[in-house]
Amino acid sequence: MKKYQEVCSYIIFGILTTVVNISIFYVLSKSGFDFKISTTIAWVISVLFAFITNKKYVFKSTENKPKSTLKEFNQFFILRIFSYIIDLVSMILLINYISMDVMIAKVITNIIVIVLNYLISKKLIFK
Template identity: 25%
Template sequence: MKEKPSVLSVLFYKYREIVMYCVFGVITTIISWLVYSICELAFSSFHVTNPGVVKFVSWIIEITGDNTDVNTFVVITLSGMISWVIAVAVAFVTNKLWVFESKSWEGKLVWIEAITFFGGRILTGILEILAVPAFVSWGFNMKLFGIDGLPAKILISVAIVILNYILSKFISFRGSGEKAE
């Protein structure tokens, strides 16, 4: 007599893609936060001295209405950019192999997946890079675990995970039903 599958296994099978996306999304987000935190701490004593850079960053701060100083703005922005690049590389591999199960490594397919994936991530990456300093300037500039801007980073990360799922499912890996064995 065959044993009836548990409710959890039925739910997992039914929602496997979303569950796997959430699991790998959390892993990727944690990697992003760790890299952001390491960078923010490593760059915290960084001081912008180039007059041209100070003028340009001051102009950006003025346009955005940001109330942080030039050095903090540069550190938060640079930390966000570095954490984003590393997180996107991790996300591409995990999404391709384990979330959307696009197992083919045929050159043209991988190229299309990579271009659309990274293109989507560039859009959401720009959103994240701009949104974290903006949220910091709008009052989310509390320190969490000694890290400037981390509450804003967490809030923006949740929205980015949802948007990235939509872009990956319907653009980057839309043909992943034809999986290589």
């Protein structure tokens, strides 16, 4: 039962993280920022949001000492760089080479990233 609760929590907070990511991306891209810059800024903010929610609500990490939290954050951030690369490369491919709408490309890319981030978080960070 705990396993399903964790997956459900991850899905809920994954959706919220995606909303944060897509909302920030949308506002920035509509404000005239290049989609690559918008993707990068949205990624940084959503990673911060995801770390806090994953640590506290999804994986219920009991590490509260500053040194332990910093270690978790560093691992989280470093491993999320992988998802950033996938996010950015996917956006470039979908927009520049397939001529897909920017927002549709962002949604598709986020679905891929959510699955990868769960696996990385579960197996490597919040064990």
